[in-house]
Amino acid sequence: MVLxxxxxxxxxxxxxxxxxxxxxxxxTAPEAARTAPADEPASFRAILVEDGRVEPRDEMPEGYRKxxxxxxxxxxxxxxxxxxPEGNWVSRAPSLRRKAILMAKVQDEAGHGLYLYAAAETLxxxxxxxxxALHSGRQKYSSIFNYPTLTWAxxxxxxxxxxxxxxxxxxxxxxxxxxxxxxxxxxxxxxxSFHQRQGFEILHTxxxxxxxxxxxxxxxxxxxxxxxxxMFGPPDDDSPNSAQSMAWGIKRFSNDDLRQxxxxxxxxxxxxxxxxxxxxxxxxxxxxxxxxFTPVDFTELFEVIRGNGPCNEQRMAxxxxxxxxxxxxxxxxxxxxxxxxxxxxxRQAREQAQKExxx
Amino acid sequence: MSAHVDYLLGLADDALVSSQRMGWWIxxxxxxxxxxxxxxxxxxxxxQARALLTxxxxxxxxxxxxDDLAYFRDERDFRNVCLVERPMEDFGVAMARLLVFATWQxxxxxxxxxxxxxxxxxxxxxxxxxxxxHVDHARQWTxxxxxxxxxxxxxxxxxxxxxxxxxxxxxxxxxxxxxxVERGIAVDPGTLREPVEARLDxxxxxxxxxxxxxxxxxxxxxxxxxxxxxxxxxAEMQHLARSHPGVTW
Ligand SMILES: [Fe+2]
Ligand SMILES: [Fe+2]
Numbered sequence: 237m238v239l240x241x242x243x244x245x246x247x248x249x250x251x252x253x254x255x256x257x258x259x260x261x262x263x264t265a266p267e268a269a270r271t272a273p274a275d276e277p278a279s280f281r282a283i284l285v286e287d288g289r290v291e292p293r294d295e296m297p298e299g300y301r302k303x304x305x306x307x308x309x310x311x312x313x314x315x316x317x318x319x320x321p322e323g324n325w326v327s328r329a330p331s332l333r334r335k336a337i338l339m340a341k342v343q344d345e346a347g348h349g350l351y352l353y354a355a356a357e358t359l360x361x362x363x364x365x366x367x368x369a370l371h372s373g374r375q376k377y378s379s380i381f382n383y384p385t386l387t388w389a390x391x392x393x394x395x396x397x398x399x400x401x402x403x404x405x406x407x408x409x410x411x412x413x414x415x416x417x418x419x420x421x422x423x424x425x426x427x428x429s430f431h432q433r434q435g436f437e438i439l440h441t442x443x444x445x446x447x448x449x450x451x452x453x454x455x456x457x458x459x460x461x462x463x464x465x466x467m468f469g470p471p472d473d474d475s476p477n478s479a480q481s482m483a484w485g486i487k488r489f490s491n492d493d494l495r496q497x498x499x500x501x502x503x504x505x506x507x508x509x510x511x512x513x514x515x516x517x518x519x520x521x522x523x524x525x526x527x528x529f530t531p532v533d534f535t536e537l538f539e540v541i542r543g544n545g546p547c548n549e550q551r552m553a554x555x556x557x558x559x560x561x562x563x564x565x566x567x568x569x570x571x572x573x574x575x576x577x578x579x580x581x582x583r584q585a586r587e588q589a590q591k592e593x594x595x
Numbered sequence: 596m597s598a599h600v601d602y603l604l605g606l607a608d609d610a611l612v613s614s615q616r617m618g619w620w621i622x623x624x625x626x627x628x629x630x631x632x633x634x635x636x637x638x639x640x641x642x643q644a645r646a647l648l649t650x651x652x653x654x655x656x657x658x659x660x661x662d663d664l665a666y667f668r669d670e671r672d673f674r675n676v677c678l679v680e681r682p683m684e685d686f687g688v689a690m691a692r693l694l695v696f697a698t699w700q701x702x703x704x705x706x707x708x709x710x711x712x713x714x715x716x717x718x719x720x721x722x723x724x725x726x727x728x729h730v731d732h733a734r735q736w737t738x739x740x741x742x743x744x745x746x747x748x749x750x751x752x753x754x755x756x757x758x759x760x761x762x763x764x765x766x767x768x769x770x771x772x773x774x775x776v777e778r779g780i781a782v783d784p785g786t787l788r789e790p791v792e793a794r795l796d797x798x799x800x801x802x803x804x805x806x807x808x809x810x811x812x813x814x815x816x817x818x819x820x821x822x823x824x825x826x827x828x829x830a831e832m833q834h835l836a837r838s839h840p841g842v843t844w
Contacts, residue, residue, distance in 0.1 A: 319622040319630070326618040330835045330844040331662050332611075332645050335618075336638060342621050343634035350627050388835055388844075438844075446842050554622070562625025564750060565686050565736075568743025575742065 276300075289415035292358040304414050305359050306375065309366045312352035313377035317370075317551050319345045321385040322394060330388055337434055338391060344427045351420040358416045371556045379537060380467050382545030389442055389449075389456035395435015397457070397464040397502070403428045404498045405468065408489055436505065443510045457506070458514045465529075466537040468495040499527050598772035600655045601674060602781050603715065604664070605817055606703075607647035608675035611665060612825075613696060614640035615832055616683040625686055632732055636693070639725040646718045653714075666836035670819070670826055677814040678761035680825045687747075687754030690736040695758055697729035698794050699765045702787045711779035734798050741802025748803065755799065756807045763811035765791070770817045 277295040282288075290296055323342050329335035353363040369375040380398055385391065406425050412418040442453035469491040489497075499518075506513050517530035539545065617637030624630045648661040679696060683689050704726060707719035740751035766788040775781035799806050816825075836844075 316622070316627065323622045326621060327615060327831050328835050330666075330839070332641065332648075332665055334844050336641050336645070339618060339621065339634055339638050339641065343631055343638070346621070346627055346630040346634065350631070353627070441843060445844075446839060448839060449842060558623045558625075561623075562629075562686065564744070564747055565625040565740060568747030569739045571743040571747075572739040 284413055289418060290413050291415045301359055305356055305361055308352055308356040308417055309375055310377060312349050313370045313375060315345050315352060316349040317377040317381045317555060320551055320554055321381055322391055324385045325388060325391050341431055348424045351423060355416040355420045371559060379540040379545060380463050381551060382540050382547045383463055384547050387452050387456060389452040392435045392438030392442060393456035393460040395431050396439055397460050399428050399431040399435060400502060401464050401467045401498050403432060404494055439509050454511055457511050461514050465495055465532050470534050496526050499529055503527050598775055599780060600651050602775055603647055603651035605674035607644050607651055608673050609679055610640045611644035612675045613679040614644060615828060636729050643722045650714045666833045670821055670829055672819055675816050676764040677816040677822050680828055681822055682824055685754060687740055687750045688757060690733050691754040691758040693729060694733035694737050694798060695762055697726050697733055699787060699791050701726040701730050702790050703782060706782040737798050737802045741804040752804050755804055756809060759807040760809045760812035761814055764814040764816060
């Protein structure tokens with residue numbers, strides 16, 4: 237798709253562009269002290285300068301490691317919380333074909349969560365601890381998933397706009413300086429562009445269907461447009477971590493650049509759909525070579541991040557509920573594995589004793 | 596409706612309704628790996644349902660496709676066994692039911708791979724491979740839960756007690772036209788009892804669970820006489836499609 241064409245330069249990639257970016261709702265200051273370039277291990281600097289990949293065994297500054305852990309964890313949390321709004325329509329999908337596609341999509345998101353938690357674990361943390369951080373609210377997930385899916389068309393709008401915005405943010409991460417994260421992103425991005433096409437196709441079908449279907453599609457786009465633009469995070473001026481990441485030399489694309497890129501890509505697609513975007517200020521600016529748009533009102537985003545979105549409580553209750561309800565099964569699995577290991581050890585000891593007895 | 600169509604709808608509805616229950620678990624299972632696995636199983640079952648519904652529509656030759664059959668039939672026209680339609684919001688119940696249902700499907704599809712209905716035979720051959728994985732998955736969890744902690748043992752035993760009474764209908768040839776078996780299209784469900792029960796008993800024993808000594812439940816789903824849970828399942832599944840008849844999605 238057009239999306240990949242934007243990423244052409246081969247600078248050191250941004251581990252931290254996710255912070256204001258990808259799922260875009262973490263702009264608290266990192267706990268780690270900023271590492272001045274002079275304090276960085278020379279080997280680490282060398283890798284970045286050569287546009288190489290930092291691997292788990294390489295030396296890295298503590299600030300870099302902590303930033304990555306939180307960034308990857310919050311990305312993983314977003315993937316798994318993101319299963320809920322669309323999972324909401326699995327039981328009601330209006331055709332069996334759509335039901336199958338939707339189940340597969342929600343399953344993909346679980347898979348993305350798995351890749352990402354595994355990538356985070358290469359940095360010396362446990363998935364269980366990261367999940368605790370999500371469940372206790374210490375770590376966040378993308379605010380976009382705090383909006384409800386009210387109609388079937390929302391499934392289309394999420395695929396088209398939310399997966400679309402995620403791709404714009406995540407394609408640069410495919411060349412992220414941390415190898416395991418970059419490799420996870422390559423797999424994720426392939427599936428996300430598939431999701432985006434499916435969302436587009438749902439909306440296209442609705443937009444060319446009955447009057448009621450058309451209204452459903454337009455209503456979903458009206459509701460999801462502004463929250464999608466907010467996924468890129470606040471403007472660069474209000475994004476302290478963006479500045480820090482720039483200073484670190486690990487962030488290439490600003491929140492505003494990525495937002496503009498997404499808008500430039502999406503406006504022509506909306507025309508192909510025959511749907512309008514809810515912004516009277518959208519107009520092609522020949523001079524800039526970009527679409528102009530009305531500045532995003534971030535009051536709402538900050539409210540949603542503060543926990544006052546329409547579904548914050550519901551999403552967390554669903555996630556924590558599933559985790560707590562499943563505790564007995566996880567405990568059983570652990571106990572069973574331990575019993576099996578003990579039996580195995582006893583068997584081996586017996587065989588060993590027999591061998592020695594025979595000898 | 597011909598006995599042949601009726602038979603195909605029974606198998607299709609078993610898979611469709613089971614998939615509908617399985618889909619509930621995606622994002623609600625004990626761990627992320629299990630979300631993936633349950634989605635996989637639900638998708639396999641949905642795939643079986645779609646192939647069988649499409650085939651039933653073709654045999655019927657009245658112009659009904661998979662969606663007409665899934666979304667625009669009423670409860671009394673659904674032919675699935677009651678086992679699969681009952682609520683399934685306990686993980687032990689989900690695994691106990693999957694163990695029963697997938698083991699039965701695996702034996703059934705094995706036999707149906709030789710059906711004289713060539714399309715059914717092809718669907719069965721593919722589904723047999725899928726259900727082998729489902730059986731293995733359910734077996735693994737039955738072992739872990741049965742032979743895990745004291746709590747999990749009790750919960751899994753309770754789940755097995757809850758599911759076992761609903762097995763009988765799987766072996767009941769009551770509504771099946773004998774002519775279908777004679778023509779080699781269908782399998783006499785009674786012949787599945789022995790192999791299925793032997794496999795189930797073996798898993799229960801390995802999982803340190805006791806075989807429930809329970810009476811069969813009154814279960815006549817094959818005749819379209821369902822449990823009260825079925826109406827709600829269909830209301831949820833069908834409402835959107837029925838609100839917009841005749842459109843494309
Ligand atoms: Fe994803
Ligand atoms: Fe996605």
